[in-house]
Amino acid sequence: xxxxxxxxxxxxxxxxxxxxxxxxxxxxxxxxxxxxxxxxxxxxxxxxxxxxxxxxxxxxxxxxxxxxxxxxxxxxxxxxxxxxxxxxxxxxxxxxxxxxxxxxxxxxxxxxxxxxxxx
Numbered sequence: 001x002x003x004x005x006x007x008x009x010x011x012x013x014x015x016x017x018x019x020x021x022x023x024x025x026x027x028x029x030x031x032x033x034x035x036x037x038x039x040x041x042x043x044x045x046x047x048x049x050x051x052x053x054x055x056x057x058x059x060x061x062x063x064x065x066x067x068x069x070x071x072x073x074x075x076x077x078x079x080x081x082x083x084x085x086x087x088x089x090x091x092x093x094x095x096x097x098x099x100x101x102x103x104x105x106x107x108x109x110x111x112x113x114x115x116x117x118x119x
Contacts, residue, residue, distance in 0.1 A: 001090065002038040004051055007031050011064040015074060027099040030060050034082060035091035051088050071096045071112040079116045091117045
């Protein structure tokens with residue numbers, strides 16, 4: 001199995017349970033790892049034989065635009081879409097980080113990491 005990583009996808013959006021988070025918004029960093037057999041692509045040099053990382057990035061950006069109260073919820077939506085839309089993907093791991101979360105302390109980010117394998 002091989003992997004493709006998309007690191008530090010920066011998105012400004014409005015996730016969170018607080019009304020202020022919905023109104024003000026904040027920065028998020030998303031890291032996505034997918035595993036697939038990339039042997040054919042390595043031989044053919046054809047985009048059709050691999051997992052298109054542009055498609056992966058579009059899924060992340062589109063799902064991050066949809067408001068969720070919980071980071072877990074948006075992370076699961078991204079996992080579900082990746083597995084639904086990209087049949088080559090056998091495993092997905094995603095980390096969604098809220099930068100400077102409003103938790104009343106000096107915390108640089110809060111990160112939720114989730115992973116799922118294809119059945």
